[in-house]
Amino acid sequence: MSDAELPHGWTWGQIREICTINPRTWTTRPDSGDSLSFVPMRAVEAGSGVLDPFQTKTYEEIKNKSLTKFQEGDVLFAKITPCMENGKIAVASGLMQGRGVGSTEFHVLRPSKNMSARYLMHYLLRSKFRVEAEKNMSGAVGQQRVPKDYLARYPIPIPPLAEQYRIVQTLEDHLSRLDVASRYVSHVQSLIPQQTHALYSAATEGSLASGSKEPVPDFPSLRRSAWSRSQPGKKYRAPIGPNLSILPVVPNGWTVASLESLTDPIRVIRYGILMPKVKSGGTVPYVEVKDLAGCTLHKKKLHLTSTELDEKFSGARIRANDVLLAVRGSYDRSAVVPESLENANVSRDVARLSPLPGLEADYLNIYLQSRFAQQYLKNHARGVAVKGVNIASVRAMPIVVPPLDLQQQIISAVKEKLTAVEVISRTITHSLRRSAGLREALLERAFSGQLAPQDPSDEPASTLLNHIRAESDDQEAKPKRANRTKKAATPNATPSPPPRPSKPIPSDAVQQELPL
Secondary structure, three states, X not given: OOHHHOOOXXXXXXXXXXXXXXXXXXXXXXXXXXXXXXXXXXXXXXXXXXXXOOOEEEHHHHOOOXXXXXXXXXXXXXXXXXXXXXXXXXXXXXXXXXXXXXXXXXXXXXXXXXXXXXXXXXXXXXXHHHHXXXXXXXXXXXXXXXXXXXXXXXXXXXXXXXXXXXHHHHHHHHHHHHHHHHHHHHHXXXXXXXXXXXXXXXXXXXXXXXXXXXXXXOHHHHXXXXXXXXXXXXXXXXXOOOOOOOOOOOOOOOEEEEOHXXXXXXXXXXXXXXXXXXXXXXXXXXXXXXXXXXXXXXXXXXXXXOHHHHHHOHHHOOOOOOXXXXXXXXXXXXXXXXXXXXXXXXXXXXXXXXXXXXXXXXXXXXXXXXXXXXXXXXXXXXXXXXXXXXXXXXXXXXXEEOOHHHHHHHHHHHHHHHHHHXXXXXXXXXXXHHHHHHHHHHHXXXXXXXXXXXXXXXXXXXXXXXXXXXXXXHHHHOOOOOOOOOOOOOOOOOOOOOOOOOOOOOOOOOOOOOOX
């Protein structure tokens, strides 16, 4: 946009022309006991321009530390990735005694008294600016920063000062209403996982299906028969019983049994490949914890391991309708194996479950996501940095099982309700994207002069920019305090004699008393 395209009374400038970038200190230096606001990076919200100034430190605590100094009305700009891309930009306001310190990853912009700090903040919050700034970052990957020089030379449209305040007032009035709506929609979105778990819990506690006349399948007989067919003549090893330290809800006509007693005695519950990652030459897909996100394996791109590792851990290979459960780092993820992953493998952090006939894989997956199952896994997780559930605890997990026809009814009812939840989720996602688009549209209109009315009587921005330049020249013209240097005293040095008088003192001089 050229000067000709700017509204009447506006002009272009550079950020360095309207503010001081990274001033060395505060206008008024604090005393040792004075409190200052302390603003770490996490105290600045992403994209909203909101800053939390309520953490404090005394000047005595921080005076010898490397922290960024700023004062009331300064604009804080996060210069490091990913904070810059996320829009961690805010006006410092509500500071203790008007002064603050914070992360060294902030650029500080101190606007002239003839510029609105909030106008500058909103201009920098535009996604268009952040996309351009990202392309001009420098430094190593993961530690890239926006250079001061790039920020200093970035162009900014400058309206008359009175119009800046009108723009900010109108813009923030619109944004406040948009933010209220966005927060409400985001809150609804945050409730979806809770509602989904509530659905799974209701399903496995008998609230979605009841009244079956069929018995629960005879799992002990089914399991023993599977053993006899595969291992004729070998001694059958009985499964562990359920750990009933916490009692689940067991509706009438349902049964409770350990997970081990409901799974194949040959293809036992087990972990997968230890360190499956290979640099090259991978041929066999394997499932790891991240692949179980969303409790589905459909359309997931899996990493590949070597044929040698797959063969070494052949006992962990998976088949269609197995159920996989994350047991390390996260235990709230599970999924049913689709036919497309037949004979794939799993990592060490995933347990493979092979349900017996009579236990639907989809029902088991639903049960593993219920509140009771999640609480059980949480209670049995061990570890400090990374928690995990051992296989013995997984085998002993109590599973509440209804008759087969009720399992199928439950699966059908849950899928129907999840379809409705997915529709709501897509609607929410669309609404949030639309909200982000409206925010950008408001910002673009604001900085092209289309949001607030112009007043021909306003002092033109060109004159305003001259005032700012004069203000800057006055600051530079002020004499700087001379550095005080102390000469080191030389040990045992002979003191310098007093200066000789310019005229000799007469020998007959008499001391006179001066009248008061």
